[in-house]
Amino acid sequence: MTTDYLVGLTPDVLRPDGSVFFGDVGLDRLTDAGLRWEVMPAQHGHVISGLEPYDAVLSFGHLHVTREAVATAPRLRHVARFGAGYDGIDLDGLAAEGVVVTNTPDGVRRPLALSALTLVLALGHRLLDNHRAATEGRWSARGDYRGIGIAGRTVGIIGFGSVGSELATLLQPLGVRVLAYDRPSAHDRAAAAGVEVVPLDRLAAESDYVVLTAALTPSSRHIVGAEFLRAMRPSAYLVNVGRGGLVDQPALTDALRDGRIAGAGLDVLDPEPPAPDEPLLAFDNVILTPHALCWTDDFVSGVARSATDAIIDVAHGRRPAHPLNPAALEHRRNTTP
Known part of the structure; x- marks a missing residue:
């Protein structure tokens, strides 16, 4: 694996002061696996955009991910949710485009x-x-x-x-x-x-x-x-x-x-x-409570490990543990970065 594989972090990973919202979310694991990562530019509206540079997206919030958005991003092969919810993600549409979606139920x-x-x-x-x-x-x-x-x-x-x-x-x-x-x-x-x-x-x-x-x-x-x-x-x-x-x-x-x-x-x-x-x-x-009652230290560490495991597995051509649209794995996009 080379460092050509780029993971985009949705910008809601950051607080207004630039610190990471959840603290340690396992980004060093991505680096150690030979992957690059960066925070995506600010998003406007509810539908994610600007996916073209990325091989994977680590989604921290609830931006909608549509088939139309990923169709214009031929490199993209994976959307990983930092959490369990996936409302707003077109699972069938992304499967048809060969983009697998994962979540982190174990964390x-x-x-x-x-x-x-x-x-x-x-x-x-x-x-x-x-x-x-x-x-x-x-x-x-x-x-x-x-x-x-x-x-x-x-x-x-x-x-x-x-x-x-x-x-x-x-x-x-x-x-x-x-x-x-x-x-x-x-x-x-x-x-x-x-x-x-x-x-x-x-x-x-x-x-x-x-x-x-x-x-x-x-x-x-x-x-x-x-x-x-x-x-x-x-x-x-x-x-x-x-x-x-x-x-x-x-x-x-x-x-x-x-x-x-x-x-x-x-x-x-x-x-x-x-x-x-x-x-x-x-x-x-x-x-x-503000949709945060479960945000304990074990939640963050468990979800971070599960999400980064999935990203690393897909990047290396392995089946991730929790695919939400497994049909995407049958006709996934080119896996050679």
């Missing part, structure tokens, strides 16, 4: 599942209410915020992929009943984990906590909408660590305002960042 799995569990426990234990009571000196009110124990409760997981199944593994020793909703291809995984797969309306009706870990696709957009929220228990909580677009936010706002659910924990919103007048910002029974 995301445990940190994101723990983030979901953190929100479940924080909601159940009324963490924010108790925090405010303490900081505002309202110790006499501490009996007003009694939580609910998690043992014996039901958690319904929408999206039983790597994160959903990891969350089930974390929950089961706590005496929790776990239900799942996902496409048929995930049913064997759920069965192996001892988790019952149920229809969406049943999951809504029986769950004390509904947790979204699904990918955002055209079929999953607003999977939690007004009808789903009407089916939830008034004592139930909604947790979303997947993508903001999985939830119909105006419908969620109405459900919270009307007291039809007990609260929500949201690490993701649609859009991000939210507008200053987003109604969800004003609810005392909603925990919001």
Whole structure:
């Protein structure tokens, strides 16, 4: 391998002061493997552009990658996501162009599942209410915020992929009943984990906590909408660590305002960042985090290793571990740099 192989890092890897947003993201591994890398020029709009000089792109944000964009970049053979999400990437279109897309589920799995569990426990234990009571000196009110124990409760997981199944593994020793909703291809995984797969309306009706870990696709957009929220228990909580677009936010706002659910924990919103007048910002029974709750040291190190492994494998003509559009590997572009 020569240093002719060039990896472009999307510019959102950098903070305004020029430092790397996540810290060490494994760029020395690319250099040691004989690859060059550089930060791409500033992007304008939501669709990535300026791909012509690059053999691979390491995508840190959520810029859209279209077939049209890669068709004008004959060197490009790989788009590597620094994370698990791939909404905005035309997987089939890139496969038709011979450009493989990879993500990093092995680095995301445990940190994101723990983030979901953190929100479940924080909601159940009324963490924010108790925090405010303490900081505002309202110790006499501490009996007003009694939580609910998690043992014996039901958690319904929408999206039983790597994160959903990891969350089930974390929950089961706590005496929790776990239900799942996902496409048929995930049913064997759920069965192996001892988790019952149920229809969406049943999951809504029986769950004390509904947790979204699904990918955002055209079929999953607003999977939690007004009808789903009407089916939830008034004592139930909604947790979303997947993508903001999985939830119909105006419908969620109405459900919270009307007291039809007990609260929500949201690490993701649609859009991000939210507008200053987003109604969800004003609810005392909603925990919001800025799509960063899983950004722990082990998340960064795990994702960095997985992403750079994929880049190095594709550069050397090897099959990467987590191709999202494996058809691209059948007619990949010229692999001689």
